[in-house]
Amino acid sequence: MLNRPNHIAAIFAGLLLCTGSGVRADDYQDAGALFKQGQYNQAMEKVNGYLAQKPEDAKARFLKGLIATKQGNVSDAINIFQALTVDYPELPEPYNNLAVLYASQAQYDKAKVALERAIRTHPSYATAHENLGDIYAKMASQAYDRALQLDRGNTTTQTKLAMIQDLFAGGAIGKATSPLSPAAEKENKTEAAAPAAMRLSPVEKSAEPAVDDNSEILETVKSWATAWSSRNVDGYLSFYAEDFNTPGGESRAAWSAARKERISAPKSIHVDISNIIVKFNDNSHATVKFRQSYSSNQLRTSGHKTLLMVKSGDKWLIQEERAK
Numbered sequence: 001m002l003n004r005p006n007h008i009a010a011i012f013a014g015l016l017l018c019t020g021s022g023v024r025a026d027d028y029q030d031a032g033a034l035f036k037q038g039q040y041n042q043a044m045e046k047v048n049g050y051l052a053q054k055p056e057d058a059k060a061r062f063l064k065g066l067i068a069t070k071q072g073n074v075s076d077a078i079n080i081f082q083a084l085t086v087d088y089p090e091l092p093e094p095y096n097n098l099a100v101l102y103a104s105q106a107q108y109d110k111a112k113v114a115l116e117r118a119i120r121t122h123p124s125y126a127t128a129h130e131n132l133g134d135i136y137a138k139m140a141s142q143a144y145d146r147a148l149q150l151d152r153g154n155t156t157t158q159t160k161l162a163m164i165q166d167l168f169a170g171g172a173i174g175k176a177t178s179p180l181s182p183a184a185e186k187e188n189k190t191e192a193a194a195p196a197a198m199r200l201s202p203v204e205k206s207a208e209p210a211v212d213d214n215s216e217i218l219e220t221v222k223s224w225a226t227a228w229s230s231r232n233v234d235g236y237l238s239f240y241a242e243d244f245n246t247p248g249g250e251s252r253a254a255w256s257a258a259r260k261e262r263i264s265a266p267k268s269i270h271v272d273i274s275n276i277i278v279k280f281n282d283n284s285h286a287t288v289k290f291r292q293s294y295s296s297n298q299l300r301t302s303g304h305k306t307l308l309m310v311k312s313g314d315k316w317l318i319q320e321e322r323a324k
Contacts, residue, residue, distance in 0.1 A: 090287035266296035
């Protein structure tokens with residue numbers, strides 16, 4: 001059966017804690033220590049004090065989600081991890097932890113979607129892969145159970161159901177993690193308010209990926225904006241990966257047709273990007289955030305955009321696009 005929790009390679013590049021005016025980094029460390037000691041109320045007080053001064057700190061927010069989980073405040077924990085997926089969509093751990101919480105509420109479809117998103121952002125994330133396998137098994141168990149309700153004499157289904165029940169004997173599904181170092185995780189006995197075997201993801205200070213040149217990505221993003229500005233539809237669409245996560249889950253064909261119409265309709269388009277920030281998740285995945293200004297003879301707008309990018313061969317392609 002699945003053990004809890006194993007080491008995973010969490011990438012929090014660029015999110016290392018720093019001290020600022022009126023902010024004590026020790027408060028975060030103290031909160032983590034109190035969390036490991038099971039003093040959740042005190043840990044929550046510490047992390048809230050830290051977040052009062054650094055409200056966008058991802059690690060502290062993540063720890064707060066874990067503390068809320070331990071306190072049994074599942075809805076609060078879900079809100080915290082959901083917010084992290086919006087602000088830091090490149091991180092797989094918040095998606096994984098959402099899946100743990102959804103599974104604890106028997107919302108297996110939501111758990112499945114969250115784990116798929118975790119794997120999309122970090123394909124080598126073993127914890128999410130294993131948790132997803134557990135979710136599939138649980139969903140299969142429910143399907144077999146429904147089949148037996150319709151046909152009690154189906155011995156094949158009975159056997160399959162019994163095999164899955166044996167698999168999860170003594171515990172439920174999935175894996176979780178905690179904010180511990182890899183060495184400390186071997187001793188971690190953290191219990192989460194989730195199916196017994198699920199592992200929540202930990203907050204760790206992992207090494208930066210072996211990538212130190214973002215010039216290729218910058219050039220790609222600028223070329224993407226240029227193709228858009230020149231109303232070169234084919235060129236524009238060529239910057240999107242085959243597995244591009246279309247907004248709203250629409251088909252790739254429908255999305256492409258809509259984009260073609262919106263790019264072709266105006267007589268002129270100008271797209272300007274500025275304040276570009278590149279963060280590498282690993283050697284083949286990166287997150288690019290920037291401010292985008294769009295103007296045409298029909299519309300003028302500006303805002304922030306996030307592109308999740310993947311290295312495909314010798315090219316960087318857009319795997320997901322978010323605007324806010």
